Amino acid sequence: MEPISGIWAYVAMTLKVTGIFTLVMIVVAYATLAERRVSAWIQDRRGPNRVGPFGLLQPIADGIKNILKEETLPATASRVFFVLAPMIVLVPSLVTFAVIPIAAPLPTPAGVVDMIIADVPIGILYVLALSSLAVYGVVLGGWASNNKYAFLGGLRASAQMVSYEVALGLSLIAVLMLAGNVTLTDIVWQQQQLGMWFAFPLSLAFILFVISAFAETNRLPFDMPEAESELITGYHTEYSAMKFSAFMISEFGHMVTASALMATLFLGGWDLPGSWDNAYWHEGQLISGFADDGSVILANPALWKTAATFAGFAAKTGFFLVLYIWIRWTLPRFRYDQVMALGWKVMLPTALAYVMVIAGAILFLDEVGLDWGFSYGLVLTGVSGLATFGFMFFLDRGKTISGAAVKEPQKSRVDRVPQPAALGE
Amino acid sequence: MVTILFYLFAAVAIGGAIGVVLAKSPVGSLLFMVTTLGAIAATFVLLEAHFLAAIQVIVYAGAIMVLFMFVIMLLNLGHDYEGDFRGGLYAIISFVVVGAIAGVIKNDLVGTQQLEATGAESIAAAVEESGVVGAIAHPLYTTYVVPFEITGILLLVAIVGAVALAKRNVT
Numbered sequence: 001m002e003p004i005s006g007i008w009a010y011v012a013m014t015l016k017v018t019g020i021f022t023l024v025m026i027v028v029a030y031a032t033l034a035e036r037r038v039s040a041w042i043q044d045r046r047g048p049n050r051v052g053p054f055g056l057l058q059p060i061a062d063g064i065k066n067i068l069k070e071e072t073l074p075a076t077a078s079r080v081f082f083v084l085a086p087m088i089v090l091v092p093s094l095v096t097f098a099v100i101p102i103a104a105p106l107p108t109p110a111g112v113v114d115m116i117i118a119d120v121p122i123g124i125l126y127v128l129a130l131s132s133l134a135v136y137g138v139v140l141g142g143w144a145s146n147n148k149y150a151f152l153g154g155l156r157a158s159a160q161m162v163s164y165e166v167a168l169g170l171s172l173i174a175v176l177m178l179a180g181n182v183t184l185t186d187i188v189w190q191q192q193q194l195g196m197w198f199a200f201p202l203s204l205a206f207i208l209f210v211i212s213a214f215a216e217t218n219r220l221p222f223d224m225p226e227a228e229s230e231l232i233t234g235y236h237t238e239y240s241a242m243k244f245s246a247f248m249i250s251e252f253g254h255m256v257t258a259s260a261l262m263a264t265l266f267l268g269g270w271d272l273p274g275s276w277d278n279a280y281w282h283e284g285q286l287i288s289g290f291a292d293d294g295s296v297i298l299a300n301p302a303l304w305k306t307a308a309t310f311a312g313f314a315a316k317t318g319f320f321l322v323l324y325i326w327i328r329w330t331l332p333r334f335r336y337d338q339v340m341a342l343g344w345k346v347m348l349p350t351a352l353a354y355v356m357v358i359a360g361a362i363l364f365l366d367e368v369g370l371d372w373g374f375s376y377g378l379v380l381t382g383v384s385g386l387a388t389f390g391f392m393f394f395l396d397r398g399k400t401i402s403g404a405a406v407k408e409p410q411k412s413r414v415d416r417v418p419q420p421a422a423l424g425e
Numbered sequence: 426m427v428t429i430l431f432y433l434f435a436a437v438a439i440g441g442a443i444g445v446v447l448a449k450s451p452v453g454s455l456l457f458m459v460t461t462l463g464a465i466a467a468t469f470v471l472l473e474a475h476f477l478a479a480i481q482v483i484v485y486a487g488a489i490m491v492l493f494m495f496v497i498m499l500l501n502l503g504h505d506y507e508g509d510f511r512g513g514l515y516a517i518i519s520f521v522v523v524g525a526i527a528g529v530i531k532n533d534l535v536g537t538q539q540l541e542a543t544g545a546e547s548i549a550a551a552v553e554e555s556g557v558v559g560a561i562a563h564p565l566y567t568t569y570v571v572p573f574e575i576t577g578i579l580l581l582v583a584i585v586g587a588v589a590l591a592k593r594n595v596t
Contacts (some may be wrong), residue, residue, distance in 0.1 A: 081452060103544040125479035129466075132487025136459070136494070141499050143452065158491055165487070182558055256568070 003281070005113030012113045020117055022095050027321075028252040029059035033363060034326050036086050042329040046147030055093045069241035074145060077238065081144035086239065086246035090139025094131040100260050101185050103270045103310035105279050105286060107244050112286055114276035115270070115306065116185065123183035124176070127261060128169060130217065134254065135161045138218075138225060140397040143237035153234025156336065157218060157225035163343040164215035164222075170351035171208035174358045176382070178202060186268040187279040192290070194377045198266040201380035204354050204388045210323075213262060215343065217254040220328040224336050260313075267316045270309040273424070277305050350391055357387055438464035451497045455490060463485045466509060474527050476557045 018386055033048070040047025049055040101113035120126050137157050142154020155224065175198055176182055179190040191197050199206045215222040226234035263269060273278045273279065277298040278288040287297035334342070362381045370376050381389065440466060444457030462485045469478035551560035564571050 015503055078450070078452075081456075096484075120475065122475045122479045122551075125476070125483070125558075129479045129482035129487065131484050133486075134492075136456075137500070137568070139491070139494055140456075153497070162488065162491055181556060225579075262506055389469070 001155075002111045003286075004108065004113050008108075008110035012108070012110075013117075016113075016117050016218050020097060020102065021094070024256055027256050028249055031252045031321055032062065032248065033058050033254060033324075034321070035328070038322070038325045039329045042326075057224075061247065063245070066242050066365075067284065071243065072238070072240045073113070074147065074238050076146040078144045078228035082238075083141050083243075085144055086243045086250075087137075087139050088140060089134060089250045090246050090253075092134040092137075094256060096130050096257045097260065099123055099184055099332040100257075100264055101269055102260075102313050103306045104117060104277050105164045105299075105301050106306040107127060108301065110375070113302055114185075114281075115310070115325075119183060119185050123181075123184060123186070124172065124265075125182055127257075128172075131164060131254075132161075134250070137250070138235050142215075143238065144236035145235075146240050150235050150237045151175040153225045153227075153231045155239070156231075157168055159341060160218070160222065160224055160339060160343070162214045162348070163340060163375075166214060167208060167347035168212035169352050170348065170355060171205045171212060172265070173355050174202050174205040177355075177362055184264050185268070187265060188271055189278070191268045192271050192275070192278040192280075193372060194380070195374040196311060196377045197266060197271070199266040201377045202266070202358065203381070203383055203384045204350070204391055205358070205384075206262075207388065207391070208351050208354070209266065211260060211347065213258040213322070214327070217258050217324075218251065219255065219324055221331045221334050222339060223333060224339055227333060229333075253331050255321060255324050256317070259317045259324065262320050263313060263316035269316075270313040272312045300333070321327065334422055346395065354387055357383065427471055429466060433463045434471070436469040437461075438468070453496070455497060456496055458493075459486050461489050462490070473552075476561055 003028040036058075037047040037049075037055065039045075047055065051057040051061045073079065080148045099120055101114070101116040101119075106113045106115060138157040138161075139154040142152075142157070145151070175187065178194075178198065178201065179187040181190070183302065187198075194201070212221075212356040218225050224234075225231075228234075228237070231237070236244055241245060246266070275289055279286055279301055280288075282296060284294060286299045287296040288302065289297045291297055361380055365376055365379060370379070438461050441457045441461030444453045445461065448454040448457055462481060466478040466486075469475075469481060470541040548560065551563070554560075555563055
């Protein structure tokens with residue numbers, strides 16, 4: 001099968017850009033509804049269920065409401081930066097999706113279409129670069145409002161996002177070392193070749209990445225920048241109507257992108273179990289793997305395969321989205337110094353040590369000469385499992401793994417108290 | 426197409442650089458500087474130096490300028506629009522310095538088309554062999570490992586110095 005070329009490549013590109021952008025916006029809209037419905041469910045309420053069946057038209061009603069509301073501009077705000085901030089914050093959250101592959105390549109009469117907008121050679125670095133720009137909108141919004149709560153929120157946001165970017169990048173290094181490349185297409189392909197998703201051989205990196213991603217998206221338990229009980233709503237206190245909506249869209253857009261990224265890096269992206277769906281461009285051919293003698297096995301793309309892998313990708317992304325919401329309505333917020341201590345004193349040293357461990361393990365396996373495949377992954381799974389166990393053991397001082405029941409009774413054991421009978425002896 | 430894009434990004438970079446100097450508020454200057462850095466990253470992409478472009482945005486725009494922003498917002502509250510242009514002597518000195526730099530660039534760099542062609546070929550060959558990141562990582566960690574590590578030590582010394590200065594007034 002040949003890759004698509006000529007005029008049809010431009011047609012396919014246009015369709016992909018508009019299609020994926022529309023899809024992300026729809027997911028963002030329904031994520032706001034899901035957040036309210038799931039929170040209601042967790043708190044034993046009903047949630048918004050009046051607009052349309054099961055409240056499904058609620059996002060549309062919210063959108064119309066936000067457009068029709070009055071736009072306020074605080075008298076003391078810096079007008080230019082105040083208007084600029086929502087724009088700056090919106091762009092990075094929506095363009096990062098361009099490098100994430102969403103399904104197996106789709107065969108068309110004109111050629112095979114990759115289900116990714118731009119397979120840029122820097123892949124994941126593009127995501128890191130753009131997500132590091134997201135902080136500008138937040139800080140600028142807080143500063144331009146000329147409101148002390150908004151300003152505090154903006155400062156907190158910048159400190160937190162810069163801190164957790166370090167842990168995020170370091171946990172990513174383990175993935176890049178194992179995949180040997182930075183493009184997300186390659187990372188998916190390497191997971192298919194390994195026969196297992198990177199969440200298993202790199203379990204500690206997975207945990208660190210999920211925690212950092214929560215902090216980067218400013219979601220609970222890391223929503224310091226907008227902690228409503230201390231800072232009203234932090235950096236977007238002074239924003240109303242569509243400008244407020246822009247901040248909300250960017251927050252949920254970041255959530256969707258981060259979920260898709262976690263699914264791609266650690267849960268195989270669009271990969272489904274088995275080798276029937278594998279596809280990768282190798283020297284101009286779409287292959288599904290290598291035979292034992294080193295020759296290539298050609299892939300056989302089909303519409304149903306693309307549809308099935310897209311469903312798999314959507315399910316994995318959806319899982320992380322639900323996890324975001326689930327955690328928000330389960331855990332209380334950290335104190336600010338706890339956030340910083342966790343980032344610099346726990347996440348950063350752990351991530352650094354883990355990079356050393358994984359680098360050593362990979363070097364050892366390559367020196368021994370173990371082939372890249374399932375057993376390679378199993379060895380790494382064992383190493384990472386031990387590292388994860390140690391991390392967890394350290395983090396909760398043994399309470400979860402050995403069980404709280406082992407430690408707690410020692411403090412208040414009734415038989416430790418001198419009994420009247422014992423005193424009498 | 427590449428030429429048009431190059432002139433577009435070059436214009437944005439120069440416009441941003443002029444904006445850094447002319448903007449009234451320090452935050453405005455900072456945003457113009459970010460614009461300039463972004464435009465330079467874009468010209469790196471046009472030169473097929475994707476990795477350099479990403480690092481440019483991650484390190485300069487995403488980390489260093491954020492720290493600048495932090496400092497400006499914390500230290501300069503209430504004095505945002507104070508003029509800080511100095512007298513004629515400073516203007517003359519800066520014109521001379523800028524002119525000298527421009528002259529060096531004109532004499533030593535412009536017109537070396539030969540170097541540019543082989544440079545592009547060797548970059549393409551290195552990328553073909555070891556990927557976008559490997560093309561930089563291989564020489565950095567083999568041929569140039571000593572200068573690279575020395576730079577690291579320099580940064581470490583600067584960090585230790587900064588911590589020492591910040592701690593001095595506390596105790």
